[in-house]
Amino acid sequence: MRDFQLPGRSPVYASNGMCATSHPLAAKVAIQTLESGGNAVDAAIAAAVLLGICEPQMTGIGGDCFVLLKPAGEQRVIALNGSGRAPAALNAETLRAAGNATMPLYGAQPVTIPGAIDALCRLSDDWGKLGMEALLAPAIHYAEAGVPVAPRTAFDWERSVPSLQGVARDYYMLDGKSPQPGQVFRHPQQAKVLRKIATQGRAGFYEGEVAEDMVASLNALGGVHTLADFASNTCDYTEPVAGNYKGIDLVEHPPNGQGATAILMNNILAHFDLPSMDPFGAMRAHLEAEAAKLAYDARNRFIADPSRTKRLEHMLSAETAKNLAALIRTDKVMDSAHKLSESVHKDTIYLCVVDKDQMVVSLIYSIYHGFGSGVASNKFGINFQNRGAGFVLTEGHPNEAEGGRRPMHTIIPGMLKKDGRVIMPFGVMGGAYQPVGHSRVVTNIVDYGMAPQDALDAPRSFSFEGTMEVERGYSDAVRQELTDLGHKVTIPDVALGGGQAILIDHENGVLQGASDPRKDGCAIGY
Numbered sequence: 001m002r003d004f005q006l007p008g009r010s011p012v013y014a015s016n017g018m019c020a021t022s023h024p025l026a027a028k029v030a031i032q033t034l035e036s037g038g039n040a041v042d043a044a045i046a047a048a049v050l051l052g053i054c055e056p057q058m059t060g061i062g063g064d065c066f067v068l069l070k071p072a073g074e075q076r077v078i079a080l081n082g083s084g085r086a087p088a089a090l091n092a093e094t095l096r097a098a099g100n101a102t103m104p105l106y107g108a109q110p111v112t113i114p115g116a117i118d119a120l121c122r123l124s125d126d127w128g129k130l131g132m133e134a135l136l137a138p139a140i141h142y143a144e145a146g147v148p149v150a151p152r153t154a155f156d157w158e159r160s161v162p163s164l165q166g167v168a169r170d171y172y173m174l175d176g177k178s179p180q181p182g183q184v185f186r187h188p189q190q191a192k193v194l195r196k197i198a199t200q201g202r203a204g205f206y207e208g209e210v211a212e213d214m215v216a217s218l219n220a221l222g223g224v225h226t227l228a229d230f231a232s233n234t235c236d237y238t239e240p241v242a243g244n245y246k247g248i249d250l251v252e253h254p255p256n257g258q259g260a261t262a263i264l265m266n267n268i269l270a271h272f273d274l275p276s277m278d279p280f281g282a283m284r285a286h287l288e289a290e291a292a293k294l295a296y297d298a299r300n301r302f303i304a305d306p307s308r309t310k311r312l313e314h315m316l317s318a319e320t321a322k323n324l325a326a327l328i329r330t331d332k333v334m335d336s337a338h339k340l341s342e343s344v345h346k347d348t349i350y351l352c353v354v355d356k357d358q359m360v361v362s363l364i365y366s367i368y369h370g371f372g373s374g375v376a377s378n379k380f381g382i383n384f385q386n387r388g389a390g391f392v393l394t395e396g397h398p399n400e401a402e403g404g405r406r407p408m409h410t411i412i413p414g415m416l417k418k419d420g421r422v423i424m425p426f427g428v429m430g431g432a433y434q435p436v437g438h439s440r441v442v443t444n445i446v447d448y449g450m451a452p453q454d455a456l457d458a459p460r461s462f463s464f465e466g467t468m469e470v471e472r473g474y475s476d477a478v479r480q481e482l483t484d485l486g487h488k489v490t491i492p493d494v495a496l497g498g499g500q501a502i503l504i505d506h507e508n509g510v511l512q513g514a515s516d517p518r519k520d521g522c523a524i525g526y
Helices: 024-035 040-054 092-097 116-127 132-145 151-163 167-172 188-200 208-220 227-232 259-269 282-302 312-316 318-325 431-448 452-457 476-484
Strands: 012-014 018-021 064-070 078-082 236-238 241-245 248-252 347-354 360-368 414-418 421-429 461-464 467-470 498-505 510-515 522-525
Touching: 012 018, 012 522, 018 024, 018 040, 018 498, 018 510, 024 040, 024 132, 024 347, 024 522, 040 064, 040 116, 040 132, 040 188, 040 347, 040 360, 064 116, 064 414, 064 421, 078 116, 116 132, 132 188, 188 208, 208 227, 241 259, 241 312, 241 431, 248 259, 248 431, 259 282, 259 312, 259 318, 259 431, 282 312, 282 318, 282 431, 282 461, 282 467, 282 476, 312 318, 347 421, 347 498, 360 414, 360 421, 414 431, 421 431, 421 452, 431 452, 431 461, 431 498, 452 498, 452 510, 467 476
Parallel strands: none
Antiparallel strands: 012 510, 018 347, 018 522, 064 078, 064 360, 078 236, 241 248, 248 414, 347 360, 414 421, 421 498, 461 467, 498 510, 510 522
């Protein structure tokens, strides 16, 4: 139990249903959806789409999503891949010939087809109860009436504004500036799009007037997107991957997501006696950093479009983890196993919902960088993701950019199982940090006995491109110890990630919600 004389956040307990999101308004709407007869899928959809209005720099209908779903009355976990594909005409050789050594980050070139709306419509059709018209009503209302901008949202918004180009600056700035906390953001044009989806389903987005606006806008910026690319883009049900860490199964989304990276990290760390170490000490942070270097190197070499990922079993094998763990030294830093291919500050929302029947949803939804590609459609102001930046241009690489493929994706929803039963949906936002975030939450809970809220509150560190970012929650003494080991230590400008979790207490029939104080959100139950 936390010290009530110190700043902190208590876990939220409820018995009927729970939602944890990065914005209170979305959490409230999710609970209202449950109370009105909806299930966890309904609540997750309503909250997720609304978050595109509450946190437009993080997510939106121009982005992708991944979902892990436990149906009511079952313990199996289903994965839904709602990530979009590259337009058919995308060609790595053309990009290389134009002088690109890596995928462009902004503009039309890195825009992949938005996959989230197709996935959310599919979820609603297959698993929901209320239908998209009811689920999109809150987002439509707030897109027109407006949402007061929350403090963390305003902080991230201001940092992301420089990426905005052309009409996107008109849609996502107020009087030529990023909004300040308390100013109201509205997006009435997006409300029009959501109405079309509410009445027409996915066709309201991927066909007709909305698709024509997106294609014409991208083509005007040099994109090779076509109406056929949008009409043919579909989500896929897949099998999750999982790894056991000291009796707890970590369930992750398979490639093209990077969830296997978190499993490999845990497999490496299992070779060290973490429980004997100070959870907030230098050695635990050092080992985590070294394990991350090795796991991310494997990720960068192996994870790609599902059709191109050939070494997944090798990446998840116990022998691979044992061999990698043997490379780690406790007295010094190894050289970077591989220069990571992306920057850390990527933007995402994560939410989880558990309903009265214990249907469980773990959903992550993103446009990648802050405001994604920085460009938006002219008529409806749909801000496009830049997920194509997850491709590489190395000839012959499994993740080489090519039309119709999905790029390696950073966003990963998670679940924990014990003795075959799902005990916790959770996620940690933060782009490249996410596998480290998942591993840290798991080891905080398993090795140090932390409750989910404590596991999210705890300080974080992340070794990235030769620099180790160590949050202010660590002591100066720890920072010095890490420096002495050879880490180049800095304090990050932005808190590392942000997470949500719901623990299912099967014995007492109670849900325990946790929400990361690094974000504006909360857990709400009823």
